[in-house]
Amino acid sequence: MILGIETSCDETSAAVLNGKGESPRLESLVILSQDVHRVFGGVVPELASRAHLTSIVPVAERALADAGASLGDIDAVAVTNGPGLVGALLVGVAFGKALAHGTGAALVGVHHMEGHLFATSLEHPDAVPPFTALLVSGGHTLLIDVEAWGSYRLLGGTRDDAAGEAFDKVAKLLGLPYPGGRHVERLAAEASPDDARRFRFTKPMVRGDQQLGDADYFDVSFSGLKTAVLHVVRGSDDLERDRAAIARAFQDAIIGSLVEKTARAAAAHARARVVLGGGVACNGALVAAMRERLGPLGVEAFAPTPRLATDNAAMIARAGLFHFERGVRDSLDLNAYAAVPIPGMAG
Numbered sequence: 001m002i003l004g005i006e007t008s009c010d011e012t013s014a015a016v017l018n019g020k021g022e023s024p025r026l027e028s029l030v031i032l033s034q035d036v037h038r039v040f041g042g043v044v045p046e047l048a049s050r051a052h053l054t055s056i057v058p059v060a061e062r063a064l065a066d067a068g069a070s071l072g073d074i075d076a077v078a079v080t081n082g083p084g085l086v087g088a089l090l091v092g093v094a095f096g097k098a099l100a101h102g103t104g105a106a107l108v109g110v111h112h113m114e115g116h117l118f119a120t121s122l123e124h125p126d127a128v129p130p131f132t133a134l135l136v137s138g139g140h141t142l143l144i145d146v147e148a149w150g151s152y153r154l155l156g157g158t159r160d161d162a163a164g165e166a167f168d169k170v171a172k173l174l175g176l177p178y179p180g181g182r183h184v185e186r187l188a189a190e191a192s193p194d195d196a197r198r199f200r201f202t203k204p205m206v207r208g209d210q211q212l213g214d215a216d217y218f219d220v221s222f223s224g225l226k227t228a229v230l231h232v233v234r235g236s237d238d239l240e241r242d243r244a245a246i247a248r249a250f251q252d253a254i255i256g257s258l259v260e261k262t263a264r265a266a267a268a269h270a271r272a273r274v275v276l277g278g279g280v281a282c283n284g285a286l287v288a289a290m291r292e293r294l295g296p297l298g299v300e301a302f303a304p305t306p307r308l309a310t311d312n313a314a315m316i317a318r319a320g321l322f323h324f325e326r327g328v329r330d331s332l333d334l335n336a337y338a339a340v341p342i343p344g345m346a347g
């Protein structure tokens with residue numbers, strides 16, 4: 001039985017996973033989202049750390065209670081130790097160490113983005129390697145070829161803003177609350193395709209003459225698109241009338257770019273599966289566009305439900321189980337890192 005702990009950003013989460021190999025059972029998952037950051041329009045690191053401090057014990061207790069388990073049943077504590085906000089990570093790492101030390105359970109540090117790679121497999125037994133992964137969150141945009149669990153190749157990423165960050169910034173321009181991704185999606189759904197055509201944005205970093213081997217073949221970039229939206233917003237003489245159409249045109253462009261790059265990655269490695277992860281994978285239009293594009297190529301796209309797409313401890317427990325079964329044991333020297341490479345990542 002593995003207890004997962006996640007405190008890398010603004011969610012305090014704990015989960016209990018039970019079983020072995022490819023089909024462990026998720027016994028419980030508790031996610032406490034810190035609401036305080038809404039007031040500031042972004043995550044305030046000090047406030048995040050303090051909120052983790054007050055909630056980590058009750059969140060972990062609730063996860064154990066929901067699983068009908070006690071501390072003595074836990075074989076390993078899997079805790080996110082990077083990347084993320086160091087002060088926030090340290091709360092989970094210190095708590096995980098204390099638990100492991102006190103109970104004799106093993107301690108396994110987990111890379112947050114490797115957790116996202118495993119998340120969808122908790123719900124879809126076929127979302128397992130080999131596959132192409134597109135991880136799109138507030139802080140990261142990564143296109144990864146997953147040959148096997150633990151064997152990864154980084155194909156591309158963002159050159160500036162992360163996909164979720166672009167959604168959040170455009171939401172702000174359109175007067176929507178933080179975090180803005182789901183508000184942009186909802187607003188975009190109000191616009192017809194005809195509406196959106198009035199504000200067409202080019203798909204960033206997508207050109208027909210790009211070839212495998214070119215530096216920009218798999219990479220994405222969203223800051224130019226954000227600036228283009230800014231100009232259109234400033235130029236509008238009736239933003240109330242135009243907002244939905246602008247949101248739709250922005251979303252179409254960002255999705256068009258992500259889908260094209262993902263299709264290229266799947267083709268380049270002859271993968272029959274694409275797995276999405278991260279908060280932006282909650283976007284129904286992204287998932288639908290991915291399926292529409294990949295289906296005819298014989299490639300199946302898997303997306304996690306929102307609870308497992310956004311930050312959660314179930315995915316950390318799952319990635320931790322993988323390493324635990326391979327004999328990984330961290331010591332009480334385990335540290336937290338703001339930036340750290342995914343273990344097993346080449347390229």
Ligand code: KG4
Pocket residue numbers: 009136137138139140163164165167168179180181182183185278279280281282283284309310311
């Ligand atoms: O993975 P996540 O919960 O946290 C990070 O690790 O960053 O991702 C949060 C991001 C935010 O930028 C949020 O606006 C975005 O995911 N997001 C969405 C949607 N739901 C959440 N973006 C687009 N469409 C959505 N429906």
Ligand code: ZN
Pocket residue numbers: 112116137278279310311
């Ligand atoms: Zn995340």
